[in-house]
Each structure stands twice: as C-alpha cells, then as structure tokens.
Amino acid sequence: MVETSFFGTISSLGRKFWEDLQPTPGRLNSSLRIVLASIITLILTQVWQMPSIYIGMYFIFLVGRDSPTISFRTGLISLLTVTLAIAVELGVVILSDNDPMARVLSVAIVTFIAGVLVASTNFPTLGSTWGLIFCTVIGNWEKHAPADRLVKSSLWLIATLAVAIGSAVLVEYLFGDRDPAKKLEAQRKIRYQALEKMFTVYAQGGTPEERSTAAIPVSRLALAGSTGMLELYNKIAERDLDAGTLPPGTRLRVTMIAQIMDVSAAFGLQNTKEDSPELRRRCGTIAEQCRELIPVFIPQVEKRLRFMPENSVTLLDRVEALLHTLLTMPSDSAEMGNKELVAMPVTKAPFFIPGAVGRSDTIAFGLKISLCATVCYIVYNAVDWPGISTAVITVMVTGLSSSGAIKQRLLFRLLGSIVGGLLLGLGAISLVFPHMDSITSLVILIGFVAFIAAWTAAGPRFNYVGLQMAFSFYVVAFEDFSAPTELAPARDRLMGILLALLVMWFVFDQIWPVRTVTVMRRSLAGVLKTIASFLRLIEPGPDRKDLFQQADALRDQVGKTVVALRSMNDAVDYEFGVDRELHVRSSEMILRTSLTAGTLFWNQFAVLYSEEDKDFLTEPDLIEMRRRLAESIDELAVGVVKKTVPVMVPATTLLPPAMLNDPRYGEYSHNTIARFEELQAFALRLSHEV
Template sequence: MARPAADGARLRPGDLARLLAPAPGRAQAAARIALTCTLVVLVTCIYRTPEAAISAYVVFFITRPDRASSILMSVAALVLLSFVIGLVMLVAVFSVDSPGLRVACIVLLSAGLLFLTSASKLRPIGAIVAMIVGFALDELGIVPTGEAATRGLLYAWLMVAIPIGVNVAVNLVLGRSPRRLACGRLAQCLRVAAGSLRAPRAGRDALDACLREAVQPVAGWLSLARLEGTLPPAELAALRHAAASTTAILLATDAVTREPCEHLPASFAAPIADTLDEMARLLGQGGYPVDIALTPPPAERLPAAAKTAAANLVAAINGYAETPAPDSDAAGNAAGKAAGKAAGKATNKAADQAHASAFFLPDAFSNPDHVRYALKTTAAATFCYLLYMQLDWPGIHTCFITCYLVSLGTAAETVEKLTLRLAGCAAGALLGTAALVFAVPALTSVGALMALVFAGTLVSAWIGQGSPRIAYAGFQVAFAFFLCVLQGAAPGFDLTIARDRIIGVMLGNLVVYLVFTRVWPISIAGRIDAALADLAALWEQLAATRHADTRRRQAAAALALQGTIHEDLSLARYEPASIGPAPAWLEQRHQVLDRFGAMAGPLFVLAETSPGDPEIARRLRRASGAAAGDATAAPDAPDAPDMPDVPDARAALLTLIDRRLAESGRAAPRGAAKESPRHAPT
C-alpha cells in the first residue's frame, strides 16, 4: 500500500487544522468523556476525597469506544484494585513504620504489577493500579497511625472506584452499542470503496488508509454485542460474513484502482459504486443488506486481470451477508486448516498458546522485554519518589505518578511521545493557569466548577479522540488541566500548587525519557523483524486456505498487521543513532512492506479464484526476501512464470503481481532526513 504523502513530515499549521477537524463519532465520544469526568469531580467534591485530579484522569484510560468493553474494563479494574488494596493492607502491617522497608515494598509491588501490565490482558489498566499502590504506600508513610492509615487506603481505593462507578453508569445510559460501531465501520469501508471506484486517483489515499485499518475491530465489537445480548445468533453470523465480504470488496477494489491501466470504465464502475453506497446506508442505520442482485454491464472488453477482480467484487457484493450452509462451513474450515497447516505453523503455534493461556500473552515468560519494561518504569518512579522525599518537596509528587502514566516499551515510542507529552502538558498548564487567574476567582459554587471542568475536559477529550498523531497530547492536556484546576473539594486558585504539580509532571517526563533512551534503551527493530516474519506466514496461510470466510478474516488480520508494521517503521526514525537501526536497514524493511502492500489486491483475488496455487507462495517468498537480509529480492525484470496451459485470468493476475513487485522494488528510496514520521497510536 502506498505510504501517505505526509508521512515523515513535521506537523504544519494546515495539518493541525485537519487533525482537529470534526470526524464521525468524535463529538459524541468527547462529550461522553467530559460528562463522565465532570460527574467524577462532583462525587469527589461531595465526599471530599483527595486527589480529584487523578480520579478524573482515570476516566481517559478506562473509557472505550463501545459501552460493553468500557463496562467490562471498569469492572475488571475494580476487582483487581480491591485485591491489590487488600494486599497493600497486609504489606503495610510490617512496613508502615520502616521507610526502607516501605520503599522496598513499593519497588516489589510496582515491578510485579508492571510486569503484568506488559505481559497480560491488564495492559490498559495495570500501570494505573501500580501507581495507586505506590501512592497508597506513600500516604501510609505520611500518616503511620492505625485509623489514618486505614483511611488513606480507603481513599486510594476510592480514587479509582469513583471514576469506575461513574463510567459504568454513564455507559449504561449513553454508551455506544458495539453493534452500531461494527455496522458503522463496515459502512465507512463500503463508502470508501465506492468513492475509489468512481474516482480512483482521488480516492487512493482513503482506500489505503481503510486497508491499513481494515475491518479487524469489527470481530471484537460483534463478540461484545453477542456478550451483551443485543445480537441474535442469526444476525451475528450474517454480520461476521459481511465483515469478511467487506475485506474482499476492499482488496478487489484495490486490484482495479491502483494503476490507470487497471481502472474499470465509468459505465461499469458506476452501478457497483451506487450499490455499495446503498449498502452503506443500510448498515449506517444498524441493519445489513440482504438479497442483493447486482448485475453489472458486460465485461468482455476488460483486461483479464481486471475482469477477474471485478467478478470477485460483484460476487462479494451479491453474497454480502449470506452465511454459508453449516455443513459446507465446517468442511471448509477443516479444509482451510489442513491446507494452511504447514504455511502457518508459527502463526498457529502462537494462536494455540494464546488459547492455552488467555490471561497472559503468548510470550509472557519468554520475552525479556516485559521484565525490562517493569524494571525501567519502577526505577524511574522510585528515583522520583526518593528525590521529592529527600528534597522535602511533596508538591512535586506528580513526578512519581507521571512515570507510571507515560512509560512505554521502546526508545522509539518514548522519544516519539515526548514531544506530544511536553506540548500537551504545556497547553494543559496554560489552559489551567488561565482558568485559575480569570475564571476560578469568579466561581461561587460547585456547579460553576463543574461547568469549568466540563469545558476543559471537552477540549482535551476532543484532541484525545482524534488521530493518533495528536491523541496522546490530548491526554496530557487533560492531566495538566486537572492538576491545576482541581485543588480540593471546592474552587481553589493557589498558583503555587499548580506550579509544583506542573514541575512534577515535567520532571517525571524527563526522568522517563532518560531511563528509556539513555540508561536502558530498547530498540524497536526486533519487533519489526518479528512482525514481518509473522506477516509473511499469515499471507502464505491465507493463500493456502480454501474456505472463503476464513481466508478473508486472515486477509483482514494481515492488512492490520501491515498497518502496525508501517507505524513501527515510522517510529524507528525517532530512535537515537546509537541504538536505532541504520537508514539502509529501514529502507530494506520499507521495501518489503511496500511489496506486500502492492501485491495485496491481485494476490488476494488470485487466492480467491485459485486457493493453494504454488505460484502465490513463490511471489510471497520474493516479496519477503528483504526480511532475511536481501534488499533486492524483488527483481526489476521478474522471470516469466512457468505455467503452461493455464487460464488467461490466472496468468494475467500473476503478471500483474510481478509487475507490482518490480515497480515497488524500483521505488525511490525514502530520504534519511525524514525524522518526524506519522505518530503511532498509543
């Protein structure tokens, strides 16, 4: 897939305006987060619990696009937190009177919880829990008496329990249905495909972005809809088949729109695009299209490759939500598994491990990066804790909290996020300070404070719900704004408190940056090579699979993995030269990824019409050659395939794949000067 034109460029004023522009669902998500944070602050004011800023900020971590996963995440976090607070109470019995022992307990509990954060399903909330544990033990050291210590632990529990309870209530009333999210994503993909068919050049960027995102989240949303009981089994099966058909439609569209010589005539493309728009309209209303009877104009004049791709496109549309018969489905699944067993051995092994241990990741106890992440974050947090204790400057205790909130796995991610952290923190501090100077002195009630919190949160949530290029900055805006404005159970405008808290945030960011990039750096390069190997195995597996829905689901997974690798390659340019990969190494991997993207459409069409074709494996080996160190694996003049007496369609598709491989191999190198690529998601 072609890389975005803006990739590698720094944010310009025009880019910032585009990234802040309205998008479908953005206003609703930002308003829901702002309302939840405002209600959290209201509850903390009523019960006068400490650290209202942290309670409000927790909402950003436990909120998900759909109501089901938001509620599940909240309940799981509450159960885990209750268990951990109980553990802290046991630890506190013998550590509360000894500062050294208390620090040792903070280190051990922090490292253990952060390991779980990196190596298990606790990834979204584990760091928050580790931070709460450390904060609780710190508070016990300040008030080491029985009743006060117990009250401190209760407040630590309430610090997270309050936002969890409010988040559950808000999502039960206003949360978005996972079914509507799934249908909305499918509708968006169909509209993009329709626009690309009508105007191939104008719709190229949108189609590339849609292919990178693919329909991978849809399967999770449909499973959540089944879990909450809003999707009957028959409709679940139909929408799962619709998601698989959408992948086939996107890839067939890519096959006929990438190059001018492959474009479908307007008279042929127009009725297909109109049908896709009508299907998208039905999906946007929460339903799904059935009984589609698209009959395109005669295709005799189309080139053989375009004719085959167009036939696949029409077939995917006409059978969009028609589930296969149970018998054929089971047989197809068995055949697909048998055919793909050898090609996908590594992928299947990882899947088997994941099923065997659903809580831990497949590499939880074999990948040392999980332990390194836990130790590095704990070291940074412990340094900050000891620093503000030795300086006797408790006002900057936010440096300790910040280490847990901003720690990342690799040096590339750390450096990439640093700019967003500092920019977001500065913007949030400016917004909070302006509120303290001009707005807070005029506030006379808690209701007025709620209005101010809602306005400030809405701004930060709007940024946070946008593109990954700026989303992380929105989180930092919210954090700094809350620390400035929320100083107690009533409006307060002590600028000294705001100053100290912002200094703590900046200090925590600096310590994390130094530890993760200078003291103990980990390069992202190893992750890229492992992902490229998985990508090659996944494409080989889907090419050998004979069951259509299985093959299409694997194609969606492959497209999503290609998008992830693209982001990691962009991030790699952030790493310091002392630990990062060389420009030539990056160029080799970029070329491998370009080859996979260029041949994705026609290769998938060939796999649909001729699954298990040995020529597909040959092209895949050629495309992935650079992953093994051969940067020129795709020749400029590919050998003509040896295929006597084969249908014209197959020969045309193989020729098209060869041409795309050759053209991607001759692509101009990316300049090493591009040091600020598109930001990756958090």
C-alpha cells in the first residue's frame, strides 16, 4: 500500500507539472520582467567584477513583484536583513577571535532564531533570508584565507545584492501593473462566467462533447489556482489602493473561488456522460447562482441559502456547499461605506503573529531547523569537503513545519537541482561555455535559463521548482568571473543537497515527525480561537481606535491562515503511508471548516465597521449571544486538536426566540446562528477523522 501510494504520487507528477506550465494571466509579463532584471544585473556585476554573483541573481526571484512599491519595500528589507546577517557574522568572528566552536554555536543559535521568525511572524522570508546569508558568510571563515579578503568578500556581498535588488525594483517601476483592482475584478468575473457556462450545458442536457468543451476553460482556470489573484490582492493591500467594486473579504473570497474552481473542474471532467432530471435541476441552480455572482453586488439568492447542504460527499455536493459558504459572506462594501473591508493595508498587520512566539510548536520548529543546519555544517567541515556546503543552504530554504510540506519541498528542491544544476548547469559547462567568447553569448544563455526558471516559478503548484532551478544553475555557472571548466562543483553541490535531504528526513520524519493534517488541525484551531477572541473584543468601549487596530490584526491572521490551509491541503498528497487517503479526506474537511469559520468571522467583522449598525454592538442580547458563541468556539478549537466529540450547543440557548423574529436584528441573528451550527457540524465530523 505504501509503495502504491508513493509511486502513484510520483507517476502523477509529470502530468501535474505539464499542467502547471500552461499559460496563465500575467505569467509571460512577469517572466520577461525577471529576465530583463537578470540581464541588467549580470552585465553590471560582470563589468564591476562583483563576487557572489549567484546569490544576487537568485535574489531577483525573491523580490516581490506585486507592485513597484512592494518590490522597493521587500528589496530594501531584504538588503537590511542581509546587512544585519553580515554584521552578526563579523561580530561573532571579532568577539570570539574566529574561534571554531563559536562559529558552530553561532550557526545553531542563528538558525534557531531564523526558524522561530519563519514560524511566528507575518514576514517569514526575513527569517529564512537572515539564516541563509549568515550560514553562507560564516562558512567562508572555514577557508584558509586572509581575514582581510574574507571581510571584503562579506561586504561585497551587500553591494552585489544591492545591484540585483536595484535592478529588479527599476524594472518593476518601469513595467509593473498599474491597476490591480480592475484586473482582480476581471479575473473574478471570468471564473464565474466559465462556471455559469459549464453548469448551463449540464442543466440543458448537453452532449458529452459539449460538456467536455465547456469544462476545459474551468479546468484551465482551476490550474491557474489562486496565486495570480492573491498577487493582485497583495498589490491593493501593499499600496493601499482604491479597491473599486471589489466585495468585502476579498482575500477569503479568492480562496473560496479557487476551491470552487478545483471541485467544479473535477466534476466537469469526470461526469461528461451522467444525466438525470435531478442533476439538471441542481446544475441549473448552480448556473443561476454563478450568473448572479458575476455582477458587483452579491445576489439576493443568498437569502435562499441559510444552511449548508448536508452529506456533501459527491463533487456536485461539494460545489453546492462551497457556493453556499461564499454566498453567506457580507454583500457589498459600498453599503457599509468602508473600502478597508476589501483589503487591509499591510502597514496595519503586526510583525509577530499574536501568541505565536512562545508556542511549543514554534520553538520545536526552530530547534529542528537548528539541529539540521548545525549537523550539516559540522559534517561538511569535519570531512573537509567545502563543496557540499549547499547542505546548510538547503536546510534554510526548504524548512517548513509539517512532514508533508517538508517532503514536498525536498522533492521539489531535488527536482529543481537536477534540472538546474545537473542538466542545465552541467550541460552549459560541458557544451556551451567552451564555445562562448563574448558577453553577448553569456547574456543569451542567462536570459534563456532565467526565462525557463521564471516561467516555472510563476506556476501555482510547482513554483518552488523554478526557484531551485535558478539557484542551482547560478551556483554552478558562477563560481567566479571566468567560465567554469570543471564538472566537480556540480557533483559536490548535488551531494550537499542529498546530505541535507537525508538529515532533514531523519529529523523531521523520524525523530520529530509532525504530519501535515496535525499542523492543519492546529491552524484551524488557531482560526477558531481568533474568532472567539474577536467575538469577545467587539463590545462597546471608549477607545474605538484601539478596537479597530486589534480587530484588523485578527482579521489579517484569519485570512492568511485560511490561505495557508489551502496550500497545506495540496501538500497532503506528499504524505505516504497506509493512512494516506484518510489524511487527504481529513485535510479537505479541515479546509472546508476553515472556509465556514472565515464566513462566520466576516459576518461579525462587517458589523463592527458599519456606521449604521453600531447598535448591534450595544444590544444586550447580542452581546450575550457573542459571549456564549466565544465560549463554545473555544471548546470547538480544543476539540479540533484533541479530536474529541464536541458538545453540540442548541441554537435556542444562544439567543431569546424573540430576537430571531426582530425586524432589526433577526437576519443578523439567523445568519450568525446558522454559520455556528454549520461550524459545529463540521467539528463533529472532524472528531471522527484521523
């Protein structure tokens, strides 16, 4: 069974990878911008003879491309992080008089802190960048070279990265997107139109050929995933732009739409011959809902869907359930008079995730990363094989908090390294470099490789492969300022990667394993606890500014966690074992529960920001209802982690019956209780899953 699931997953990688390479909106533009920035950086660093070119070229792929402003901000922060890492490196060497034991201890401490930063902040790339650069530069002191040369090498690294980041930012300012809100609205409408067309064909009893034809656009949009739409959302949030006609809770809606597209594509491609009056009726209803969702305003069909469809087992059941969840979100931002409900400015997001720093799983993750990096550092120095120093780098760029995600990244790291380092890098060294006699030919080669890597990195599922292709190629191709003439570096770097894979597999999967579903349960519990905290927070008080600040931080965390849960749901496919199918089913249930929880949160959050609904915050019965809901949701959070059967709370105990019929508060009360009952039902089903 283990072998079957393993080889089944491996055999599907080729098909999925090919699907991932298909064109998506904005992909060509983004790839060409990376190529242009890479060429500019290559020419400048070659002319100025700057060392560590491979790191600078790789950082071009890491600079945010959501907008010129984001590119500048992420580039500046990355440069400051690199400067800090080098300052710490020089401080360790000076204070310890370059003592070998101090270097080993510094690797252990810095990588632990980097791991904690990755797991506990809203800016995880800072931790990984800091740890990556520190381990790179501290390793130089193991070489038998003059101290003056090593210090200059570290300082030159800052200059190299400044050139690379500056080139990337310049290109983004010249050719970046200018109106992300309109593009995101267009992408939203395209998806609803494709769904409406496909389900209309089913409702009208179309032939299998007509159904397949209608399902193809849905499948292509499903393959595009949510990455492109989330990038557009990030542009709006980073630049604090006018959100136009986008509805409240756009980030959560993007996740919901992407999930609907996935399930609908599977239904459309697998049920081309099935037909019945009941199927036509249900598909007609779905088509009507999608057609009404195309305009800006959420349709009145929402009021006909108060409860989640029961027994959501088939693909069509899941489509109906996901649409129901989406339709119960708050309607239109213009009705509430606050555009910040659409996309919260990034400046309002806290640096640390509330309560994450001291959690046991955060500390454990930091310790695991530290252990892996330190072991790799000691091994490659103990055997006096500096060529395998890529082992430490591999640890820093592949570390995640669950075994499934670790396996996914390790596999992608290996795949990217084979393609970029062995095939492209080794191929260039042996076949291309000997015949190159000008910088023009080098520019053409680097542009070709950068385009392939950038195109792959823009994919929704295998983007990490593209990053590793670029890094592995640059490591092999840019040893120094002359063309490489030996094949040993490619071999050594691959051995370093294999060493890191072995060490991380042993630490993360054998000594200290954490299954992906376990992490998903903890994340879902975190979402539930955040909702409970918010329900306790929205009580009348004198300081509304402080209330909004705390509410925005909770809102940001709910949105990011739900997006992360969808990513982890994809990573469950890389879990191997006899219970793999159970894990896949549980992960799907956890994701659906999180979407329902997000809907409950947004129905409450919209009331907080509505000037016309201030009395909802002061009504005693509603305050008591939210207090009881908070207590019950906290218990659900505990049950989700411990897999205990939740105590089902009857709706009649939450609110007096008169409030449900109140003309002012009735609809809000009904919607809140309905979402809570759905949440309880999901929690009950989760208690029986692995």
